Amino acid sequence: MPFPQSVDRSLASPSNSIETTRLVLRVPQLEDAQELMHVFWDPEVVEQKQVTLYEPPGGLELALKNTNDMLGQWELRGYGQWCVVEKATARVIGCVGFYHPQRHWPGVDLGWAIQRSRWGHGFATEASTAALRWIWQNTQVDRIVSLIGPDDQRSIRVATKIGERFDRADLDPVHGGPVHVYAIARSTT
Numbered sequence: 001m002p003f004p005q006s007v008d009r010s011l012a013s014p015s016n017s018i019e020t021t022r023l024v025l026r027v028p029q030l031e032d033a034q035e036l037m038h039v040f041w042d043p044e045v046v047e048q049k050q051v052t053l054y055e056p057p058g059g060l061e062l063a064l065k066n067t068n069d070m071l072g073q074w075e076l077r078g079y080g081q082w083c084v085v086e087k088a089t090a091r092v093i094g095c096v097g098f099y100h101p102q103r104h105w106p107g108v109d110l111g112w113a114i115q116r117s118r119w120g121h122g123f124a125t126e127a128s129t130a131a132l133r134w135i136w137q138n139t140q141v142d143r144i145v146s147l148i149g150p151d152d153q154r155s156i157r158v159a160t161k162i163g164e165r166f167d168r169a170d171l172d173p174v175h176g177g178p179v180h181v182y183a184i185a186r187s188t189t
């Protein structure tokens, strides 16, 4: 099998989880695969290339592989992407966190994706603010980037609300389309 049947449970230690007013951010489990891909494979999001996918949407096997890749980031880097769980419903409503493949990526990337039915409630902002605080407190990482489609006003708004600023125009390392790089550095004060 290309992915393990169980996940290193130490990744799910409390120090890798975050609680905010309305959300819990926790390390994904393979059981989350379908709900996570439901978020990433939203047809309009895929059509507009709002998230970077290495492969077109597929079935359960691909969902498990992608979720396992997320866990690989946690194992390799000590940070990664979280499942965003809405406390009020205990449902996974999104995925927010850090992504840094070993090659072809211009830094440690903070990304966000929320299930369409939950857009517009400030969840992406709440989760990303907490994620940034976590990485400054728990790692030596000192600069974060987000690659955003030039016309993606929602994400640009999230980026600026959490303190990121436009850095430069660039190309997406995977699909080659135009992106704007937003960035934030660890505060030295």
Ligand SMILES: CC(C)(COP(=O)(O)OP(=O)(O)OC[C@H]1O[C@@H](n2cnc3c(N)ncnc32)[C@H](O)[C@@H]1OP(=O)(O)O)[C@@H](O)C(=O)NCCC(=O)NCCS
Pocket (backbone or CB within 6 Å): 045, 050, 051, 111, 112, 113, 114, 115, 118, 119, 120, 121, 122, 123, 124, 125, 126, 146, 147, 148, 149, 152, 153, 154, 155, 157, 158
């Ligand atoms: C981008 C995304 C995560 C935002 O999630 P969200 O929980 O709705 O975000 P928030 O509610 O925290 O903030 C959205 C902000 O954008 C604003 N906004 C919404 N639609 C907008 C539009 N068309 N133009 C400008 N701003 C817009 C909202 O008003 C809000 O700002 P405000 O709090 O100042 O009012 C969500 O739309 C999503 O998952 N999109 C698909 C995946 C994606 O694009 N990921 C980002 C890749 S870089």
